[in-house]
Amino acid sequence: MNRLTTALTTIAGACALLCSASAMAHGYITQPESRNLLCKQGGNSACGAIQWEPQSLEAPSGFPAQGPADGVIASAALAQFGELNEQTSSRWTKRPMTAGANVFKWQFTANHATRNWRYYITKANWNPNQKLTRASFDLTPFCVVDGGNRQPPAQVSHNCTVPQRSGYQVILGVWEIGDTPNSFYNMVDVLFKDGPTVPVPEWTQRGAIYPSVDLAVGDSVATRVFDAAGEKPELQTKVTINSASEGLRNNWAYLLATRVNAEQPLLHAGQLGQDGKITPVYGQNTVYAKTSSALTRVEVQINKDQTPPPAEFSVSDLRSSYAIKGGELTINFSVSANADMELSAYVYDQAGVSKGFATAPLNNNSAALALNLNAPKAGAHQLVLKAVVKDGGAVLQKTFPLTLTEEGGNAAYDHVFPASLATYKAGTRVLQPKNGKVYTCKPFPYSGWCSQWTAASTHYEPGVGANWQDAWIAP
DSSP: OOHHHHHHHHHHHHHHHHHHHHHHOEEEEEETTOHHHHHHHTSSOSOGGGGGOTTOOEEESOTTTSSSOTTOTTTTTOGGGGGGGOOOTTSSOOEEEOSEEEEEEEEEEEOOOEEEEEEEEEOTTOOTTSOOOGGGEEEEEEEEEEEEEEOOOSEEEEEEEEOOOOEEEEEEEEEEESSSSEEEEEEEEEEEOSTTOOOSSOEEEEEEEOOOSOOOTTOEEEEEEEETTEEOGGGOOEEEOOSHHHHSHHHHHHHHHHHHHHHOTTEEEEEEOTTSOEEOOSSOEEEEEEGGGOEEEEEEEEEOSSOOOOOOEEEESOOSEEEEBTTBOEEEEEEEESSEEEEEEEEEETTOOEEEEEEEEEESSEEEEEEEOSSOOSEEEEEEEEEEETTTOOEEEEEEEEEEEETTTTSOOSEETTTTGGGOOTTOEEEETTTTEEEEEOOTTSGGGGGOOBTTBOTTOTTTSTTGGGTEEOO
């Protein structure tokens, strides 16, 4: 083995070790529960893919000088976890926090050699209704724990002194790996209470009102309340949607929380404020029960007033014929859907060969598609649209005939054969969709044959019939 080969082998081995270490090292903060862990546990809603892998918020090390960019710190700049970057004062469930001594715990699904753990907290005057940036945080960590470049156990605890704050704050925990260039970034949403005030009597979390979907007029949403013996129908609270505005997901969540508070003395719904009060919000509302009530959980049930219309999609801006220019052709059109579906579009020539493909996700919206055809040739083609509906897996399909022509002498014609067959006369120009060519009806006395055609008698069909040259002039 020569010196170059040896060097390349060594580099490849080091890269493999580094990549393997990065892929294996994963973990998340479990106390107080991180934003990503609460997504997995159901404490946060509409989180996307992070609910399946809360341990995977990995990005380059070096925060704050490097690491994930401003605005995407919460997702570690990973597109698949983009929902975590949403930031308002009511978006995320908060865990109670007091200044002073606190314990932070990590769970590692694949622990690895560690350089350190660092904890940052938002500034006292941060704006909770803007995406998290470096300007949101005090960039001097309030707690640093040395990892000694050793592999920690599967669970670790850190004793940290949290600085004084008031109200809603975010703590950023950074786990910096020792033998890879990466770190893991976890956000913890916490709530500092002003003074020693706590809700009296004490309230315990028993469920949540998730603003999951928009509702229509006539739909309803209701709580279902349980204790150890089963459901307690007499404690149900129900809201019927009377307008499109009430049906908006954040609005009905607020309405239901407000009605729970008005009707049920054993229950309270909303978000716990720094003053100890539970107040309804436009968005996710936590449902609390009096600790002394023996109530164990609260669920929310949505009732649709009527069966929704069947899933469907429509096509617009699609022409029946297109001209190939310089050997290239792009077919543009729009599609609309009334449901959540994945649409695929294919173009096939007469031989059944696929000449183009495009896809688009649709969810009660419209989208523009552009199909770039591969080596298009004049002639008859078909556009096939297939949509797979995500709720139930139904498959919808529509097929549209297309005629492709070569740019040039074939650009003008009177009819697409055999449309308006009875009007054909000397000089009539028709487009033959089977080959994309335009044929001209011969002068009298041959012009009479031009209109002689049926599906069963195709002798004079332009370009393809056995006797077409008796009636037509080739392009």
